[in-house]
Amino acid sequence: MTVIVSQLFTGVSIGAVLLLIALGLSLTFGQMGVINMAHGEFIMAGAYTVYVLQKVITGAGWSLLVALPLAFAVAGAMGVLLEFLLIRRLYARPLDTLLVTWGVSLILQQLARDIFGAPNVQTRAPDALTGNIKITDDLVLSNNRLFILALALLAVVALTLVLRFSSLGRRIRAVVQNRDLAAVSGIPTGRVDRLTFLIGSGLAGVAGVALTLLGPIGPTMGTNVIIDAFLVVVAGGIGHLKGSVIVAFALGTLQSLVEYSTTVSVAKVGVFVAIVAFLQWRPQGLFTLRTRSLA
Amino acid sequence: MRSLSWRAGAGFAVGAVLLFGVAPFALSDFRLSLLAKYLCLAMVAVGIGLAWGRGGLLTLGQGVFFGLGGYAMAMHMKLADAGPGEMPDFMQLYGQLDALPWWWRPFANPAFALPATVLLPMLVAFLLGSLVFRRRVRGAYFAILSQALAAAMAILLIGQQGTTGGTNGLTDFQGFFGYDLDDPVNQRMVYFIVAGVLLLLLAIARQLMRSRYGELLVAVRDSEERVRFLGYNPANVKLVAYVTAAGMAGLAGALFVPAVGIINPALIGIVPSIEFVIGVAVGGRASLLGPVLGAVAVAWAKTTLSEEFPAAWTYLQGLLFVLVVAFLPGGLASVVRLLRRRRRPPPDPAPVSPAPVVAQEVTA
Numbered sequence: 001m002t003v004i005v006s007q008l009f010t011g012v013s014i015g016a017v018l019l020l021i022a023l024g025l026s027l028t029f030g031q032m033g034v035i036n037m038a039h040g041e042f043i044m045a046g047a048y049t050v051y052v053l054q055k056v057i058t059g060a061g062w063s064l065l066v067a068l069p070l071a072f073a074v075a076g077a078m079g080v081l082l083e084f085l086l087i088r089r090l091y092a093r094p095l096d097t098l099l100v101t102w103g104v105s106l107i108l109q110q111l112a113r114d115i116f117g118a119p120n121v122q123t124r125a126p127d128a129l130t131g132n133i134k135i136t137d138d139l140v141l142s143n144n145r146l147f148i149l150a151l152a153l154l155a156v157v158a159l160t161l162v163l164r165f166s167s168l169g170r171r172i173r174a175v176v177q178n179r180d181l182a183a184v185s186g187i188p189t190g191r192v193d194r195l196t197f198l199i200g201s202g203l204a205g206v207a208g209v210a211l212t213l214l215g216p217i218g219p220t221m222g223t224n225v226i227i228d229a230f231l232v233v234v235a236g237g238i239g240h241l242k243g244s245v246i247v248a249f250a251l252g253t254l255q256s257l258v259e260y261s262t263t264v265s266v267a268k269v270g271v272f273v274a275i276v277a278f279l280q281w282r283p284q285g286l287f288t289l290r291t292r293s294l295a
Numbered sequence: 296m297r298s299l300s301w302r303a304g305a306g307f308a309v310g311a312v313l314l315f316g317v318a319p320f321a322l323s324d325f326r327l328s329l330l331a332k333y334l335c336l337a338m339v340a341v342g343i344g345l346a347w348g349r350g351g352l353l354t355l356g357q358g359v360f361f362g363l364g365g366y367a368m369a370m371h372m373k374l375a376d377a378g379p380g381e382m383p384d385f386m387q388l389y390g391q392l393d394a395l396p397w398w399w400r401p402f403a404n405p406a407f408a409l410p411a412t413v414l415l416p417m418l419v420a421f422l423l424g425s426l427v428f429r430r431r432v433r434g435a436y437f438a439i440l441s442q443a444l445a446a447a448m449a450i451l452l453i454g455q456q457g458t459t460g461g462t463n464g465l466t467d468f469q470g471f472f473g474y475d476l477d478d479p480v481n482q483r484m485v486y487f488i489v490a491g492v493l494l495l496l497l498a499i500a501r502q503l504m505r506s507r508y509g510e511l512l513v514a515v516r517d518s519e520e521r522v523r524f525l526g527y528n529p530a531n532v533k534l535v536a537y538v539t540a541a542g543m544a545g546l547a548g549a550l551f552v553p554a555v556g557i558i559n560p561a562l563i564g565i566v567p568s569i570e571f572v573i574g575v576a577v578g579g580r581a582s583l584l585g586p587v588l589g590a591v592a593v594a595w596a597k598t599t600l601s602e603e604f605p606a607a608w609t610y611l612q613g614l615l616f617v618l619v620v621a622f623l624p625g626g627l628a629s630v631v632r633l634l635r636r637r638r639r640p641p642p643d644p645a646p647v648s649p650a651p652v653v654a655q656e657v658t659a
Contacts, residue, residue: 035435086621094435095353096620099576102569103616110609227446227565230439265454272447276426276440283430 002138007260008253013145015252016152019245020210021225022232023155024203026244027196028079029233031176034087034197035098039229040222041108042078042201046071046208047217048116050123061126064209071205079201083194105222112219120218129213144213151210155203156245162199163241172196228271235275237285247286251275303501306584307494314490324479331486331554333594334493338547340575340590341496342540347572348580349504350536351516356441357544357571359448360416362563364545366452367415368552369465370399371408376469379403384467391457399458405472409549416545417538424537428530433519442565449564464559471553485553492550493587496543501583503539512536570597573612577619579628589626 021043028034049071050063057063082104090097129144163169171192174182183189211221232251236243251271259267279285318330339357346352373383386392401407423444427437452459459465474481503509514522515529522529552558561567571590578589593615601608619626 029435033435035439086617090621093624095351095438096624098353098355098435098438099569099572099620100617103613103620106609106613106616110606110613114606223565227439227443231443234436234439263454265450268450269447272443275443276423279432279436279440280426280430283432 002136003260006139007256009139009141009145011253011256012249013149013252014256015249016145016149017207017210017214017225018228018232018252019152019248020148020155020207021204021229022236022244022248023152023159023241024200024207025229025233026236026241027159027200027203029230030236030238030240030244031172031200032193032196033094033238034091035094035101035230036079036082036087036201037098037101037226038082038105038108039101039201039204040224040226041105041112042075042204042222043208043211043225044108044112044217044219044222045078046075046205047123047212047221048112048208049074049205050209050212051116051121051217054123060124061128063124064126064129067209068206071209072202073205075205075208076198076202079197079204080194082201083197087197088190088193109219109222116219118219120216120221122216123212125213148210148213151206155206156241159199159203160241168192168195231271231275233285235278235285237282237287240285240287243286307498310497311494314494315487318490319483319486324482327486328482328554329595329598331482331489332551333591334486334489335547335551335554336571336574336594337587337590338493338496338550339544339571340578340586341493341500342543343571343575344580344583344586345500345503345512345543346536346540347575348582348586349509349516350512350533352533352537353438353572354441354537354540355438355565355572356443356445356448356568357540358445358563358565358568360420360541360544361548361551361567361571362448362452362558362560363416363419363548364412365548365552365558365562366459366465367402367408367412367545368549369468369558370402371405372468372471372552373465374399374403375405375472383465385460385463385465386457389457396458412549413542413545416541416548420538420541421534424534425530428533428537431530442568445563445565445568449560452560452563460559462560464557464562465552466557466559468553468556476553476556482554485550489550489554492546496546497583497587499539500543504583508532508535570612573616573619575626576624577615577626579626579631581625582628585626585628 021039024042025036025039028036028039046067050067053067053070054060054063057066082101086100086104087097090100125144129147131143133141133143133146135141161169163172171182171187172195174185174187175189175192175196179189182192208217211217211225228251232244232248235251236245236247251274254274255267255271258270262270314334319327322330339361343354343357346354373385377383382392382395386395402411423440427440432440452464453462455461468476470476471481471485474484476482476485504512511522511527511532512535515527515532519529522532548558548563551562570593574590574593575586576589577593578587579585596611597608600611623629625632
C-alpha cells in the first residue's frame, strides 16, 4: 500500500514539473498556436539565472526567492524579443515557426556553452528544502518536491485568475477565440500577442528555477524536457489550461507507475503509446475550443 | 511535355555520369566513402521532400525509419559475421544472455533481413500514420508526435543495451554478404550501390510528384478541406507519402550501415531527425533535386566545419534554420527559379496566388 502511495507521490511530483514546463507552452502553443522549440532554452535561462544570482546573493533561500521573479523577467524578455524579431512574421506558417525556433534553440544552447561552459553546474538548494517530511516509516515526501508541487499549483491559480478576471486575460481570450473580431473591437492584437508571449516565456523561466532544485543544470537541459511538455499540451487540448493540468498529472502518474513495474525506457515508450491511443479517442485533446471551423 | 521529359532524362544522365564516371576517379577512397555517407542522408531527404515539401507533413521522426532500416541491416551483418548458430560479439561481451533473443533470429536469413530494411519502417509508418491521419491529427500535432516517436525509439534502444548494443549501437562489421568491408574495392562497390539506389529513388519520387497522385498531394497540402469535399480521402493521400518517405529512409539506413560501418541511437534521435529536415529546407523542400543537393551540402559543411570549429558550426546551423526557413522558405531552388525567370520572361503572366507560402510548383 505504501509503495503505491509513494509511487503516486512520485508521479504527482513528476506531473508538477511537467505542468510547470507545460504551463507556459499552453499559453504560447495552446492559446496562440506558436510552436516555440526555444521554450526549453528559456527554461535553461531561468535555471542559469539562479546560478548567476548565487554568485551575488550567497544565502540560498534568498537567492531562490529573488530568482523566481528575476527568472520570469529574464525568460520573458527573451520571449518578447523572439516574438518581435521572428515569430511575428511567421504566424501564418506554424510548422516553419517550429523549425525557426529550433534554430534559435541551437544558438541559445551554444551561447550557454560559451558563457557557462559545457559541463553541468550545480546550484545550492536552501536548507529548508533539502529535508524530508516523514508521514510513516515507508512514506517519505521530500521538501523540494513538495515545494515544486506548491509552485506549480500557485502558477496555475495565478494564471487562471489573470486569464479569467484581468482585462489582459479577457483580451487574450478574445484574440484566441476570434482574432479578426477582436481586432475590429479595438483590441491591439499584436500587443496582446507579445504580452501573451511574455507571460508564457516567463513561466518557462520559473520552471527553470524549479528544475535547479532537482539536479544539476546544463546547456541541453531544455531539450530533455520540452518534448514531454509539448505532448502534455497536445493531449490536453488547445485553449484550455485545465486540460494541461489534468494530462500533466495523469502522465506523471502513468510514467511513475510504469517505471516502477518496468524500466525508465519502457515507461517513455509507454507514455508515447498512451498518447497516440488517447488521441484516437480525442483527436483534439482532452478539452477543445468549440469553433465553427471544420476539424 | 515532351521537352520536359527529355530534360529530365538528360538531368538523370548528367547525374549518373557525375556519380559513376567522375566522382570515383576524382575523389580519394576516403572522400568517396564520405560521399557515400552523404548520399545515404540524401535518400532520406528525397522522402522528406515528398512528405513535407509536397504533402506538408513535417515529419521530425525520419530518424526512426532510418534507424529501423539500419538496425535491420546491422543485425543481419552481425549475425553473418558471427556465423550460423553463434551470438554476435557484443552480446558475448556483455554476457547477459544465454541465447539469441527470438526477435534477432529471423534476421540471420538475408531473404528476411533485406526486405525488412524497407518493409519494417513502412509498417511502422503505416500503423502510426493510419492512426493519426484518420483521426485528423495534423499540422503541428503530427510534427510533435513524430518527434516524440524519435525520442522514444532512441531511449528504448539505449535502455536495451544487452540486445541492441545500447549507446554504442552496432558497429565493427567485417563482411557485407561475403565481401570483406576492409577492402577498398568493396567499399567502392558499396558506393556504387548507394549512388544507384539514390538515382532510383529520385526517379520514383519524380514519377510520384508528376502523377495524378502528386497533384492530389499538393492539393492536400494547400487545402485539405477542399480535397475532402471533392470526394477524396486526404488521410490516404498523406499516408502514401508518409509510408513512401519511411521506406526511403529505411533503405537509406540499410545502406548507411555498410557505407559508414555503424548505427547507433545518436544517429536516429531527435537531433539527427531534425537535421535531416534542415538540408531539405536549404535545398528547397518542394523541388525534386533541392533536398538531395541541400542534404549533401549541409552534411559536407557539417563534417568540414564541425571538426575544426564545433561552436561555430552550431551557430551556423542555428542561423541556417532561422534564415532559410524564415526568409527563404523555398530554399535555394527558389533562388534558381527566380534567376531563370528573370533571364527569360514567361510567355503568359503568372497567375496571382493569394499566399505563396511555399514554392508552389516545380516543373523540372
